[in-house]
Amino acid sequence: MELITQIIISGILSAALSGIAYKLQMLTFTGALASLVVGYTVGVLGSVEWLILLVAFTFAGLIATRMDLSEKSDLGLQEGNFGERTHKNVLGVGMPACIFAFLYWLQNIQFGGQYDLELTVAFITTLTVAAADTVASEIGIRDRKVWLITTFERVKRGTNGGVSALGTVSSVVAAAFTGTIGWLLIFKGIDAYFLIPIAMGIAGNLIDSVFGATFERKGMMSKYTNNCLSALIGAVLGILIVMLL
DSSP states (O other): HHHHHHHHHHHHHHHHHHHHHHHTSBBBHHHHHHHHHHHHHIIOOOOOOOHHHHHHHHHHHHHHHHHHHHHHHHHOOOTTTTBBBBBHHHHHHHHHHHHHHHHHHHHHHTTTTHHHHHHHOOOOOOOOHHHHHHHHHHHHHGGGGGTTTTTTOOOTTTTTTTTTTTHHHHHHHHHHHHHHHHHHHHHHSSOOOGGHEEEEEHHHHHHHHHHHIIIITTTTOHHHHHHHHHHHHHHHHHHHHHHHH
């Protein structure tokens, strides 16, 4: 695809995503602006296929956020007033994707695409981690039996670092679905490497829970920093595994 075409398509898709999400009150105004920047960066520096996967994940995550909103509101666990997300939410999830899109663009210039596979695995992993975490939080809230991941003591729903059977199973399904769709969309087929972003998505979600139970629960880390760092760790681990194979 020619660069100018990629730039135009990325601009249209990013603007459409942000505008629709804002119109539906799924994103605040600042959240929509952040979404526009993230989407455009991924589409131009990565590829349109990367952007399409990001758009699909974003809408799926926003829909999951709206599920059982009244129950979440009763528990004080909803995002904003109506489940809408701000620029902090968007950047917490989107920054890792932007980082690997930039590295993908840079290595194409410096190394002629030598590390396309590694960085594509990293990009998909950032979304499988985000999908697993989002679904674990938004769907897992239905499960009343929650344990702290570090000590396995029973805790209330919504506790940072809390895990449940429903949330865990849902997160695995979300990582598998996102990883598979992402791989098919970008590579147009399946091989053994597609399991890496799925496995690292699951691992990244567990890392998120551990950070939640330790640093976030004690006020040493925000959930946005946790989201970003967990995705980065999962993605880097994915790169290392590809390099070792």
